[in-house]
Amino acid sequence: MHRLFQFKGGVVLKEHKKDSTALPVQPAKLPPTLTLPLKQHIGVAAEPVVAVGDEVLKGQLIARAGDTLSAPLHAPSSGAVIAIADQPIPHPSGLSAPCIVIETDGEERWRPRQRSVFNFAELSAQELREIIRDAGIVGLGGAGFPAAVKLDPRGHEVELLILNGAECEPYITCDEMLLREHALEVLAGLLMMRHALNAQRCIIAVENNKPKAFRALHEEIQNTGANVELVEVPTIYPTGSEKQLIQVLTGKEVPTGGLPIDIGMVCHNVGTAYAVYRAVEFDEPLISRYVTVAGSVAHARNLKVLFGTPLGNLIEECGGNRRTLRRVIVGGPMMGTAMHSDTVPVVKTTNCVLVESVMHDVPLPSRDEYAMPCIRCGNCAHACPVNLLPQQLYWYARARDFDKIQDYNLFDCIECGCCDYVCPSQIPLVGYYRYAKSEIWNQDAEKRQADLARERHQFREFRLEREKKERAERHKKKRSAVSKAGGDDKKAAIEAAMARVRAKKAEQDSAPKNTDNLTPAQQRQVDEADRRRREENPATSPRDNKAENTQDRPQ
Amino acid sequence: MTLQTPPPPHIHSGLRISHIMLQVIAALIPAIICYTWFFGWGLIINTLLAVLVALASEALMLKLRQRPLRPFLGDGSAVLTAMLLAFCIPPLAPWWITVLGVAFALIVGKHLYGGLGYNPFNPAMVGYVMLLISFPLEMTSWMPPFILEQLEIGFVDTLGMIFLNHFPYGLSIDALSSATPLDAMKTDLGLNKTVSEIMESNALFGDFAGTGWEWVGNWLLLGGVYLIYKRVISWHIPLAIIGTLFVIGSFFFLMDPDTYPSPLFHIFGGATILAAFFIATDPVSASTTPRGRIVYGIGIGIIIYVIRAWGGYPDAVAFAVLLMNMAAPTIDYYTQPRVYGHARGKD
Ligand code: SF4
Ligand code: SF4
Numbered sequence: 001m002h003r004l005f006q007f008k009g010g011v012v013l014k015e016h017k018k019d020s021t022a023l024p025v026q027p028a029k030l031p032p033t034l035t036l037p038l039k040q041h042i043g044v045a046a047e048p049v050v051a052v053g054d055e056v057l058k059g060q061l062i063a064r065a066g067d068t069l070s071a072p073l074h075a076p077s078s079g080a081v082i083a084i085a086d087q088p089i090p091h092p093s094g095l096s097a098p099c100i101v102i103e104t105d106g107e108e109r110w111r112p113r114q115r116s117v118f119n120f121a122e123l124s125a126q127e128l129r130e131i132i133r134d135a136g137i138v139g140l141g142g143a144g145f146p147a148a149v150k151l152d153p154r155g156h157e158v159e160l161l162i163l164n165g166a167e168c169e170p171y172i173t174c175d176e177m178l179l180r181e182h183a184l185e186v187l188a189g190l191l192m193m194r195h196a197l198n199a200q201r202c203i204i205a206v207e208n209n210k211p212k213a214f215r216a217l218h219e220e221i222q223n224t225g226a227n228v229e230l231v232e233v234p235t236i237y238p239t240g241s242e243k244q245l246i247q248v249l250t251g252k253e254v255p256t257g258g259l260p261i262d263i264g265m266v267c268h269n270v271g272t273a274y275a276v277y278r279a280v281e282f283d284e285p286l287i288s289r290y291v292t293v294a295g296s297v298a299h300a301r302n303l304k305v306l307f308g309t310p311l312g313n314l315i316e317e318c319g320g321n322r323r324t325l326r327r328v329i330v331g332g333p334m335m336g337t338a339m340h341s342d343t344v345p346v347v348k349t350t351n352c353v354l355v356e357s358v359m360h361d362v363p364l365p366s367r368d369e370y371a372m373p374c375i376r377c378g379n380c381a382h383a384c385p386v387n388l389l390p391q392q393l394y395w396y397a398r399a400r401d402f403d404k405i406q407d408y409n410l411f412d413c414i415e416c417g418c419c420d421y422v423c424p425s426q427i428p429l430v431g432y433y434r435y436a437k438s439e440i441w442n443q444d445a446e447k448r449q450a451d452l453a454r455e456r457h458q459f460r461e462f463r464l465e466r467e468k469k470e471r472a473e474r475h476k477k478k479r480s481a482v483s484k485a486g487g488d489d490k491k492a493a494i495e496a497a498m499a500r501v502r503a504k505k506a507e508q509d510s511a512p513k514n515t516d517n518l519t520p521a522q523q524r525q526v527d528e529a530d531r532r533r534r535e536e537n538p539a540t541s542p543r544d545n546k547a548e549n550t551q552d553r554p555q
Numbered sequence: 556m557t558l559q560t561p562p563p564p565h566i567h568s569g570l571r572i573s574h575i576m577l578q579v580i581a582a583l584i585p586a587i588i589c590y591t592w593f594f595g596w597g598l599i600i601n602t603l604l605a606v607l608v609a610l611a612s613e614a615l616m617l618k619l620r621q622r623p624l625r626p627f628l629g630d631g632s633a634v635l636t637a638m639l640l641a642f643c644i645p646p647l648a649p650w651w652i653t654v655l656g657v658a659f660a661l662i663v664g665k666h667l668y669g670g671l672g673y674n675p676f677n678p679a680m681v682g683y684v685m686l687l688i689s690f691p692l693e694m695t696s697w698m699p700p701f702i703l704e705q706l707e708i709g710f711v712d713t714l715g716m717i718f719l720n721h722f723p724y725g726l727s728i729d730a731l732s733s734a735t736p737l738d739a740m741k742t743d744l745g746l747n748k749t750v751s752e753i754m755e756s757n758a759l760f761g762d763f764a765g766t767g768w769e770w771v772g773n774w775l776l777l778g779g780v781y782l783i784y785k786r787v788i789s790w791h792i793p794l795a796i797i798g799t800l801f802v803i804g805s806f807f808f809l810m811d812p813d814t815y816p817s818p819l820f821h822i823f824g825g826a827t828i829l830a831a832f833f834i835a836t837d838p839v840s841a842s843t844t845p846r847g848r849i850v851y852g853i854g855i856g857i858i859i860y861v862i863r864a865w866g867g868y869p870d871a872v873a874f875a876v877l878l879m880n881m882a883a884p885t886i887d888y889y890t891q892p893r894v895y896g897h898a899r900g901k902d
Contacts, residue, residue: 008895011568094560170566243895256896327559338560354565367567370626373672375572377838378789381845386895391843392887409894417564424570425672431562 002203002231005251007244009385010236011418013170013334015209020173020292020300025181027304028291029317034076034102034308036062037089040347041138042145043069048100054081057111059285062100065133071146071348072136074285076306079104090311090330090347094340102308113283120192120280128196128280135279136286136348141175141240141269142331144349147276150266151196159264161199162249163190163273165206165213166233166240169332172352174290175270177302179206179213182274183220189273191226192280197266201229204270205245208232237334238416242267244385256412271351291350293318295364296325296357305346311353312342320355329354333364334417372425380419380429386412390419390429397432402440410436572671576631578787582778583638583833589774590642593700593767596713597646601653602638604717608657609637616666632671636660639679639834643826643873644686645697650718652693656682676880677840680873687873697735700767736768737825737863740816749813772823779832788836791845795852796831796859797822803860821860830855830872840880847883847890854879854886 039045046063056062056075063073082103086096120128133148141164163186167175179186187204194202206214217230233239233248243254246265254260260267271289278284287307291314294300298319305314311330312322322342329336330350346353356364380390388409396405413433420429590598613633617624637657644653660682668674687694708716715721743753782788804818821827826834835841835855842851855875862871893899 013566092560092562247895253896256894258896325558327561327565329563329565331563333566334564336563336565338558338563338565340558340560342558356565364566365569366561366565368571368626370623372572372626372630373670375632375672375838376841376843377575378843378845378848379570381843381892382789387892388894389844389887389891408891409897412894412896415563420564421566421568422570423567424572424575426567426571428562430564434562 002229002249004231004233005248007236007239007247007385008387009383009418010238010244011383011421012235013237013421015235016170016294017173017176017209020171020294020302021176021180021212023299023301025177025290025302025304027288028306028309028314030077030104030106030108030306031309031313032104033082034079034104034306035087035310035345036073036076036100036102036308037087037345037347038063038073038098038100040073040144040307040349041071042143043067043071045098046070046073048084050081050084050100052081052084055079056081056102057109059287060111061285062102065146069146069149071138072134072285073100074136074287075102076287076308077102077104078107078109088341088344090337090339090344090350092337099345115283120195123195123280125196125198128192131280132196132276135275135284137272137275137279138286138348139269140271140275140289140348140351142335142349142351144347147268147272150268151193153197153261153266156261157264158197158199158261158266159201160250160266161190161194161197161202162245162265162267163193163202163204163270164240164242164245164267165204165210165217165270166245167210168207168235168237168240169334169336169352170237171294171354172292172332173294174292174302174351176210176213177292178271178274178290179210180216183213183216184224185277186270186273187217187220187224187226187228188281189275189277190228190268192276193268193273199266202227203229203231203249205231205233205249207235207239209235237418238385238414241385241414241416243414256409286348289346289348289350291346292352293320293355294352295329295355296320296359297355305350307347308345310343310345311339314346314353315342315355321357324357324359325355326358327354327356327364329356334421335415367420367426367428371427374423374425374427377424379422379424383418383422385416385418386414388413388419393436394427394429394432397436400439402436402443405436406440410440572630572632575787576635578785579635579782579833580631580638582782582787583642583775584778586771586774586778586829587638587642590646590771593770594646594698595708596710597648597717598641600710600713600717601644601646601648602641604650604653605637605641605657606634608654609633609661612658612661613666616662616670620666620670622670627671630671633661633665636665636679636682639829640682642829643679643683645694647696647698647713647716648693649720652686652690656686659685672839674839675883677834677837677876679837680834680876680880683873684877687868695735695738697738735825740820740824741863744814750816751813754816768825769823772828775828775832779828782832782836788832789845789848791848792836792841792852792855793831795849796827796835796856799853799856800827800860803857807864815864821863825863826872827859830859830876834872835876835879840876840883842879842883842886842890844887844890844892846892847886850886850890851879851883854882 038048044066047066048063050056050062056079058075058078060075061072062075065072079102081100083101085099087099087101088094089097089099129148129151132151133146137147138144139147139150165175165179190202190204204217206217214232221228221230231249238244239248242260245267246260247253252263255262275286288304290302291305292302293314297315301318303314303317311328315322325342328339328342330339331337331352333354336352336354374391374394376391378391384390392408393405393410393413396408410433415430415433417430423429587598587602610628610633613628614624617627640656640660641653644656660678664676664678664681665674740753779793783790800821801818804821807815808817835852842848858875858878859871862868862874
């Protein structure tokens with residue numbers, strides 16, 4: 001039996017998990033359009049490699065990773081790109097951000113497989129990471145951190161790889177259903193992750209309220225004889241939070257401001273393991289995921305949803321009424337985000353769509369409208385799994401005392417909401433913490449800009465000073481020296497010619513790699529699209545822009 | 556249809572301030588019944604009067620400060636303040652004592668400091684100390700247990716005594732009243748009697764503290780334990796106060812049992828239990844960190860003992876609480892818990 005530890009505080013919540021686990025998972029209906037935000041992950045937004053009007057195949061790359069800390073995007077279904085523009089995204093602000101919109105053709109034509117090695121044991125850790133990165137896999141537990149980056153030990157010894165199947169938020173059951181239906185694949189994905197990290201030990205942690213998932217995993221571990229520990233952890237919110245789970249399993253704490261890898265641990269979500277398996281074994285990029293639809297719907301259940309599907313479609317598919325919606329929450333009731341509109345799409349990190357209608361058929365007991373003053377009862381501190389003093393944080397957030405609030409370790413707050421949940425004054429505490437954090441970030445950004453402005457100013461002074469000197473210098477020379485103007489002109493002409501040659505070469509080199517293995521017919525389509533794009537709007541076509549940008553960046 | 560977009564979490568336990576206050580009030584009720592059993596109807600009459608005055612004062616101040624009436628009047632905090640203060644007023648004190656004390660507690664002790672959540676001092680104790688200093692005679696006219704029952708003085712008679720200063724059988728408050736056990740102990744110790752002599756000679760004293768008072772203390776203790784069990788209050792403050800009194804009391808008792816009463820006398824005498832479970836635990840004015848609450852409780856315990864043993868007032872609970880109220884913010888600052896992921900032993 002694995003020895004377990006406790007984290008401080010936490011709350012016991014009503015689970016509400018039974019409703020959505022009764023029906024088997026089925027694919028959601030294909031919507032007429034899919035809207036794919038370019039940033040569905042932590043890091044830099046992806047950069048489109050298609051243009052409006054392009055035909056895309058299912059699984060085809062449509063936006064490449066913008067940076068190391070980024071993730072590419074793939075077309076979830078076949079169809080045509082009808083827009084690359086700002087669209088509402090699932091974000092608390094309700095703002096819009098750049099998205100690629102695909103009109104689906106309903107044919108679900110896959111792009112051909114691009115790789116021939118499907119046995120991961122033959123791959124090096126680096127190759128494995130490349131596959132995972134190219135498949136656009138990010139942490140599916142909610143944070144959306146690019147998985148390949150988190151699978152790179154970067155010189156650390158990885159003592160323990162934890163696969164997180166705790167799923168501690170009420171209502172959400174997508175991980176549970178995944179484990180029940182695909183335990184073997186998850187296990188295989190875990191072994192691939194272990195290979196990439198060269199981890200010594202593996203633990204799969206499941207909360208003890210999912211006996212079926214546990215049994216499924218247990219059987220597969222027995223059958224395969226995989227050297228993986230399966231641990232049942234107590235059902236206390238927020239056990240599924242990375243830091244708390246590490247504490248429960250090992251008794252160790254992740255140092256403040258640090259990452260689990262600093263203490264030799266890496267934590268991944270079970271859904272991520274499944275995606276890794278699909279990518280490695282079937283060359284399938286991440287284009288869909290399990291999503292729980294729960295709350296005020298007739299048939300709460302899990303659906304396999306293509307990214308870009310509007311939330312409203314899922315709500316309707318599960319028998320919800322879009323006209324009586326009161327709250328649409330993406331994520332769980334504790335940490336999820338209430339959406340401004342139900343037209344926003346499912347993205348890589350969407351694990352649950354929780355619906356409340358004005359009919360109140362599903363009780364999501366919310367706070368009172370009117371918050372009472374804090375009575376310093378300390379309930380919040382007692383519930384805080386990080387051992388903060390939420391009442392003090394609240395006090396200083398209200399007072400806008402952003403120095404003091406950092407003294408009280410605001411940035412260690414994981415926004416789990418336990419404090420808020422137990423507060424008898426019904427104060428929206430997490431709202432205050434988010435506000436304080438964003439204010440501090442803004443102030444920092446402003447300060448950085450001010451610093452930058454000052455630096456620029458100083459540099460300008462310096463430059464003017466230097467130019468003045470140079471001018472004086474030149475005057476002196478001019479008077480004494482012979483003109484070399486003719487020679488200079490000739491040199492400039494040669495340089496311009498060489499630049500043109502280089503540019504042409506670069507364009508050829510940067511011909512899209514994802515079209516290498518195309519059939520002649522597809523190649524024709526692509527060429528056709530390219531030509532059309534060049535004719536239509538040479539300046540604003542993103543890929544052409546990109547080609548221009550890469551000209552003077554040798555590869 | 557516009558969707559609501561409140562910040563997370565989207566569920567709440569449903570806990571309200573009124574739930575907390577109601578539980579504390581409920582935990583007080585057995586002790587109030589017991590008190591009435593020993594000392595007559597006075598406490599119940601005073602309590603009802605105090606609650607009325609408290610609600611009226613609260614409503615007045617909320618109106619003046621332009622705050623919504625409903626949530627605040629319904630939160631139960633004013634009622635609780637009134638009940639606690641009534642508990643500390645002698646049962647036959649004239650009505651205006653209660654009215655003045657409660658109004659002062661609510662208006663000055665609570666609302667002038669900013670109302671619920673902002674008052675640095677425990678309002679009930681602010682009212683009590685004001686009364687004790689301004690009306691020492693009325694505030695120390697306690698009664699021996701069962702005296703009213705022996706004289707067959709009922710509810711209506713008690714009403715007359717409190718509101719009309721009308722005493723039956725040609726009695727007066729002086730004739731009825733007597734010192735509390737703590738008073739008697741203090742006075743007699745001043746006369747160089749030993750503790751055991753005092754306890755044997757005076758019918759005021761029971762098995763280990765005062766007759767009647769012991770039982771009230773027991774019921775308060777039970778109520779307090781219930782509150783801890785229900786997690787309405789945390790154990791830190793009561794345990795620290797009682798533990799401190801026990802340790803210091805034992806120390807002096809063992810050194811010189813003739814001059815220093817037993818620790819149990821200190822714990823069950825006077826308002827110790829009431830203070831430990833019901834007054835010092837008022838969250839607004841107490842320390843809010845777990846370790847801070849222990850420091851805060853120890854401080855109260857020490858001050859209670861020092862004033863009782865060597866100070867000028869027989870009981871010191873109110874002063875002890877108010878003094879430590881002042882220290883609470885500082886204590887909180889220095890007793891922040893170690894945050895997850897921070898080095899141990901740093902703070
Ligand atoms: S739980 Fe609410 S009322 Fe109690 S101390 Fe915390 S913030 Fe204040
Ligand atoms: S939201 Fe922050 S302060 Fe509140 S309980 Fe969670 S970690 Fe603690």
